[in-house]
Amino acid sequence: MPADPATPAHTPAPLLDPRADIVELTAAIVDIESVSGNERALADAVEQALRIHGPHLEVIRDGDTVIARTHRGLDQRVVLAGHLDTVPVAGNLPSSRRSRKGREELVGRGTCDMKGGVAVLLRLAVEADAAPMDLTWIFYDHEEVAAADNSLTRIAAEHPEYLAGDFAILGEPTSAGVEGGCKGTMKLAVTARGVAAHSARDWVGDNAIHHLAPVLQRLAAYEARRAVIDGLEYREALNAVAITGGIAGNVIPDHARIDVNYRFAPDTTAAQAEAHVRQVLEGLDVEIEVFDSAEGALPGLDTAPARAFLAALGDDVRVDAKQGWTDVSRFAALGVPAVNFGPGDPLLAHTDDEHVPIEDLHRALEALRRFLTA
Amino acid sequence: MPADPATPAHTPAPLLDPRADIVELTAAIVDIESVSGNERALADAVEQALRIHGPHLEVIRDGDTVIARTHRGLDQRVVLAGHLDTVPVAGNLPSSRRSRKGREELVGRGTCDMKGGVAVLLRLAVEADAAPMDLTWIFYDHEEVAAADNSLTRIAAEHPEYLAGDFAILGEPTSAGVEGGCKGTMKLAVTARGVAAHSARDWVGDNAIHHLAPVLQRLAAYEARRAVIDGLEYREALNAVAITGGIAGNVIPDHARIDVNYRFAPDTTAAQAEAHVRQVLEGLDVEIEVFDSAEGALPGLDTAPARAFLAALGDDVRVDAKQGWTDVSRFAALGVPAVNFGPGDPLLAHTDDEHVPIEDLHRALEALRRFLTA
Numbered sequence: 001m002p003a004d005p006a007t008p009a010h011t012p013a014p015l016l017d018p019r020a021d022i023v024e025l026t027a028a029i030v031d032i033e034s035v036s037g038n039e040r041a042l043a044d045a046v047e048q049a050l051r052i053h054g055p056h057l058e059v060i061r062d063g064d065t066v067i068a069r070t071h072r073g074l075d076q077r078v079v080l081a082g083h084l085d086t087v088p089v090a091g092n093l094p095s096s097r098r099s100r101k102g103r104e105e106l107v108g109r110g111t112c113d114m115k116g117g118v119a120v121l122l123r124l125a126v127e128a129d130a131a132p133m134d135l136t137w138i139f140y141d142h143e144e145v146a147a148a149d150n151s152l153t154r155i156a157a158e159h160p161e162y163l164a165g166d167f168a169i170l171g172e173p174t175s176a177g178v179e180g181g182c183k184g185t186m187k188l189a190v191t192a193r194g195v196a197a198h199s200a201r202d203w204v205g206d207n208a209i210h211h212l213a214p215v216l217q218r219l220a221a222y223e224a225r226r227a228v229i230d231g232l233e234y235r236e237a238l239n240a241v242a243i244t245g246g247i248a249g250n251v252i253p254d255h256a257r258i259d260v261n262y263r264f265a266p267d268t269t270a271a272q273a274e275a276h277v278r279q280v281l282e283g284l285d286v287e288i289e290v291f292d293s294a295e296g297a298l299p300g301l302d303t304a305p306a307r308a309f310l311a312a313l314g315d316d317v318r319v320d321a322k323q324g325w326t327d328v329s330r331f332a333a334l335g336v337p338a339v340n341f342g343p344g345d346p347l348l349a350h351t352d353d354e355h356v357p358i359e360d361l362h363r364a365l366e367a368l369r370r371f372l373t374a
Numbered sequence: 375m376p377a378d379p380a381t382p383a384h385t386p387a388p389l390l391d392p393r394a395d396i397v398e399l400t401a402a403i404v405d406i407e408s409v410s411g412n413e414r415a416l417a418d419a420v421e422q423a424l425r426i427h428g429p430h431l432e433v434i435r436d437g438d439t440v441i442a443r444t445h446r447g448l449d450q451r452v453v454l455a456g457h458l459d460t461v462p463v464a465g466n467l468p469s470s471r472r473s474r475k476g477r478e479e480l481v482g483r484g485t486c487d488m489k490g491g492v493a494v495l496l497r498l499a500v501e502a503d504a505a506p507m508d509l510t511w512i513f514y515d516h517e518e519v520a521a522a523d524n525s526l527t528r529i530a531a532e533h534p535e536y537l538a539g540d541f542a543i544l545g546e547p548t549s550a551g552v553e554g555g556c557k558g559t560m561k562l563a564v565t566a567r568g569v570a571a572h573s574a575r576d577w578v579g580d581n582a583i584h585h586l587a588p589v590l591q592r593l594a595a596y597e598a599r600r601a602v603i604d605g606l607e608y609r610e611a612l613n614a615v616a617i618t619g620g621i622a623g624n625v626i627p628d629h630a631r632i633d634v635n636y637r638f639a640p641d642t643t644a645a646q647a648e649a650h651v652r653q654v655l656e657g658l659d660v661e662i663e664v665f666d667s668a669e670g671a672l673p674g675l676d677t678a679p680a681r682a683f684l685a686a687l688g689d690d691v692r693v694d695a696k697q698g699w700t701d702v703s704r705f706a707a708l709g710v711p712a713v714n715f716g717p718g719d720p721l722l723a724h725t726d727d728e729h730v731p732i733e734d735l736h737r738a739l740e741a742l743r744r745f746l747t748a
Contacts, residue, residue, distance in 0.1 A: 087621075087622055087624070087625060088621070088622065113572075144622070144624065145623070146623070183574060185573075185574070185624070187623055196464075196724065196725055196726060197721075197724065197725055198487075198698055198720070198721075198723045198724040198725075199559075199611060199613050199615055199635045199637065200557060200559070200611060200637045200697045200698035200699060201609075201611070201697050201698065201720065201721055202598075202611040202613050202637075203609065203611075204721045204725075205725075207593075207594075207613050207614065209590065209613075209614040209615075209616075209617050209632075210590060210593055210594035210613070210614060211594075212590060212617070213587065213590035213591045213593070213594045214591075216583065216584060216586055216587035216590060217587045217588075217591060219581075219584055219587070220581075220584035220585075220587045224576075235575075235577065237573060237574060237575070237576040237577075239573050239576050239581050239583075239584070239626055240581065240583040240584060240619070240620075240627075241573055241583075241620055241621075241622070241623055241624070241625065241626070241627065242583075242619060242620025242623070242627070243583050243586070243617050243618065243619040243620060243630060244617065244618060244620075245614070245616060245617040246614075246615055246616025246617060246618075246633065247461075247462065247615075248461050248462060248518070248615070248724075249519070249520065249561055249615055249616070249633065249635060249666070250461070250518065250559070250615070250635065250724065251461060251615065251724050252613055252615070253614075253615065253616070254726075256617060258583075259620065259623065261573045261623060261624065263573065263574045263576075292623070323574045323575050324572055324574035324575065325574060346572070346575065347571075347572075347575055347578045349572045350570065350571065350572040350622075350624065350625050351570055351571060351572075351578075351579075352570060
């Protein structure tokens, strides 16, 4: 089919207008699909928006991470960060709007975790050119995958100065409340061994998949601890998140594996967490190996910068424990007090019905704006 | 690197010499890798050998199946069949020879199941040009996979005349004894459903993998029936042969599946077998669906052609139940009495240490030769 002569020969990269209506801006960010590993197009668009609309910012591109900083010589520096990637799409892109039970919502992968937060940060990055503190804005990649692949791991090693500050805010979904600290997370491979044989003569072999029965039984029966720290309740969780086994349809398999994910309260170190999982599975004929691990972070709400942030937001802001692991833990490890604050119900993160209430977007934007102009 | 001028520019297809020493012939066949779906090179070599060395044979190529027939106008026709494919290689190719506990063995994928048998059949196909009956030799593909993909399924539908005869012998491993009938086999998908959620908040979701715990528990605890039919004991077997589940490392999975393989005695129909598995898993919150099924075959050793075969072999031949499903069941369904007879211990089929005793190859060759020259 010949091209319409009115159509330009070259389609330019999608442009984000950070000063657009916050809902339109969120939808535009959501509609640039960016499942972990595929963040380039969105990083390009964010970088372009910051360079065009933020003349007061130093903009740095590092892989698919974009960092923007003010250098106004102020006493304090606050870091505001959000990840650009999402978990795999589940037929829920492009985004759509709906009205449900009298509430307006933006629906689609990433609306909640955490492109609503990214939109709020991008808007304020270009807007807040006269804040009472210097600001560092970080839009980063590979958060929804192994901690080792998270771009903040690389940046903390190669350019720790990019992450430095007196206080950090992560735009993860909190329904525009404040969520303190975060649980740690650990992934362990639990492997059972057996002896392969033809499946018509199973008495010659030893079925490795069957050896996983008591492992699943203990996981299914597990009663997770609820830890209360600084008045905030952290609920632990221990789950099989993957299971694999099988050689061929007529072979008794000689190995089978469960990937277990343990989410542990921040009063527990990763070493203690590993010991606990080994205890839960004690006496079973399996091998256990940790292949991914990230420490939690204690709430840290009693530090001075956190108190200043809470004061700016006002008394009616809800303060809870953060259940999901977030990169507040990385800042905590670098000595930077950090909280989670962003639009969207964290219970909807990663679900097929992921969505964000329109009201949350406005509330989060206004609250952060108050802090940055206090 | 320039080609050695002595090297021919074109490497010809590997040649099999069916009159070579039976051990060398078996090794040559084993060394042409032919995991199910990759039988072409071996089918080419077998076809070529039959055309070159069997001037008394009509040779038919049908996909990767090769059929060779005599047409001497004799009263009886015996069908001798063997499959060319193997289960996946487990680092056990090419073949090797070893001496162990005073016994010579040929080691490698397919030596037992069933390229030793294929070698014996190929040798006798070119040798037996004056047998007391007409002969049909069938070398076929896709036996080690779903019954629907087995080339005999296609041939039975499109050319049932190729399979017609008064008696059939399958060269499956029997340690050069006779194994009567075969168990049936059924594969069922057992699927658990749950609700996806972020793995840091598992109380919002419902872990489908955990729902498989009682399924595995029942399979692991299952006590299989032993059925005695015509004096032969068929041991049943019920196993998980594959297990899959998991969406991402931080997601509570909303579905998980076990593939179950049920091997049932030939006094049980496939419909009864399915009802039995459903009963074993009764009351569990899973969906069960049959996706592969093949009836067993009763021993049939009391039929006239079977008795003639046993008489030719002599009294000291061991007669047992066949545990594994074999294509005797297809011949039984077409009204052709059929037995299993071939070199190799069936307990070694599909194992990593698959091998065949050299003595078995000679014994199977001599025994079948007696029958064909009786």
